[in-house]
Amino acid sequence: MKRVGILVGREVTFPESIIKSINEKSGGKVVAEMVKVGGIRLDEPKKYDVIIDRISHEVPYYRAMLKRLALEGTYVINNPFWWSADDKFFNYSLAAKIGVAIPKTVLLPQHAYIKDITGESLRNLEFPIDWEGIVDYVGFPAFLKPHDGGGWQNVSKINSLEELWNEYNQSGTLCMTLQEGIEYDQFVRCYCVGQEKVLIMPYDPSKPYLSGEQYHNAENYLSPELHKRVEQDVITICKALGYDLNTVEFAIKDGVPYAIDFMNPAPDAELASVGEYNHNWIVDNMTDFILKKLEQKVETPEYRWSALLNPPAPAKKQASAKTTPTSAAKAVKAPASKKDGKPTKAKAKKASDK
Numbered sequence: 001m002k003r004v005g006i007l008v009g010r011e012v013t014f015p016e017s018i019i020k021s022i023n024e025k026s027g028g029k030v031v032a033e034m035v036k037v038g039g040i041r042l043d044e045p046k047k048y049d050v051i052i053d054r055i056s057h058e059v060p061y062y063r064a065m066l067k068r069l070a071l072e073g074t075y076v077i078n079n080p081f082w083w084s085a086d087d088k089f090f091n092y093s094l095a096a097k098i099g100v101a102i103p104k105t106v107l108l109p110q111h112a113y114i115k116d117i118t119g120e121s122l123r124n125l126e127f128p129i130d131w132e133g134i135v136d137y138v139g140f141p142a143f144l145k146p147h148d149g150g151g152w153q154n155v156s157k158i159n160s161l162e163e164l165w166n167e168y169n170q171s172g173t174l175c176m177t178l179q180e181g182i183e184y185d186q187f188v189r190c191y192c193v194g195q196e197k198v199l200i201m202p203y204d205p206s207k208p209y210l211s212g213e214q215y216h217n218a219e220n221y222l223s224p225e226l227h228k229r230v231e232q233d234v235i236t237i238c239k240a241l242g243y244d245l246n247t248v249e250f251a252i253k254d255g256v257p258y259a260i261d262f263m264n265p266a267p268d269a270e271l272a273s274v275g276e277y278n279h280n281w282i283v284d285n286m287t288d289f290i291l292k293k294l295e296q297k298v299e300t301p302e303y304r305w306s307a308l309l310n311p312p313a314p315a316k317k318q319a320s321a322k323t324t325p326t327s328a329a330k331a332v333k334a335p336a337s338k339k340d341g342k343p344t345k346a347k348a349k350k351a352s353d354k
């Protein structure tokens with residue numbers, strides 16, 4: 001009997017629906033259930049064939065547990081090794097390289113550092129930061145947001161250098177990006193399952209969460225050409241990043257879909273938030289993807305980092321899966337420094353870093 005486990009946070013309807021759907025559609029050949037784990041031993045045996053991970057980004061113990069279970073051949077959605085390595089700024093740069101429209105984006109040195117990082121620790125950092133050069137490139141309005149964030153935490157819209165400094169000065173130890181704001185005509189959020197199935201959802205980010213107004217049903221919301229391009233961009237991005245489940249958000253301006261957020265490996269799928277149609281779509285497509293995955297032969301994992309980042313794909317997908325993380329180690333060129341950097345504490349205080 002094959003076993004699928006789901007690892008969840010506070011969400012309720014998605015876990016319930018996916019468990020029910022897998023149990024029903026498999027006709028008794030697969031058991032889907034909530035994951036139950038405690039202390040994990042070095043030699044922990046295999047418990048699950050597939051785990052759907054919805055929360056390990058918030059619970060480090062779960063992330064470590066998932067990596068360990070992957071060594072036994074458990075297929076984790078999404079890959080815990082790659083999810084740990086990924087960040088939004090890398091994603092923007094990678095997507096731009098492979099032909100997706102991305103707003104101009106700059107990675108900023110942190111405003112503050114952990115206690116033992118001092119001025120001496122940061123001799124590689126240009127100071128002051130060339131704020132004028134950065135805002136000349138990005139323009140206003142802009143969005144200041146963490147390079148590895150989610151749930152709109154610490155995201156702010158910026159209209160002037162003063163506003164930028166004000167928000168940056170409150171960003172603490174977070175590593176932030178400054179991104180050109182797209183004053184969009186249309187906005188869509190797209191589910192992508194198995195790097196091939198795409199659902200384009202018209203979405204209004206200005207409406208509150210759970211208002212029932214964020215996701216609106218609009219037949220033919222995008223023109224056929226735009227629809228095709230968005231669908232293609234979603235697949236291009238998800239293949240390159242290797243995510244089996246993701247959402248990709250586009251702000252569309254003058255016919256160009258700019259991808260602004262596509263590191264959502266545990267995307268919102270709650271009924272009350274996304275609505276019945278979208279909820280059922282994601283449950284059905286995830287069920288089909290998982291049942292198909294369970295039919296494939298499970299290879300013994302190869303204990304090399306590149307193999308763990310990229311578990312073997314079905315034969316026809318092998319070529320695209322190879323593109324994933326080869327340029328991850330490329331250094332980000334720091335913006336040139338000149339003029340006065342107004343924000344406080346951009347350079348760490350003097351103390352020992354030992």
Ligand SMILES: Nc1ncnc2c1ncn2[C@@H]1O[C@H](COP(=O)(O)OP(=O)(O)O)[C@@H](O)[C@H]1O
Nearest residue numbers: 103143149150151152153179180181182205261
């Ligand atoms: N470059 C941008 N142009 C226009 N709106 C943006 C941009 N970046 C972020 N936003 C707005 O802020 C929201 C949250 O930003 P996002 O990048 O999606 O972060 P999170 O991962 O926290 O959801 C988006 O849904 C969008 O409404």
Ligand SMILES: [Mg+2]
Nearest residue numbers: 151152249261
């Ligand atoms: Mg988002």
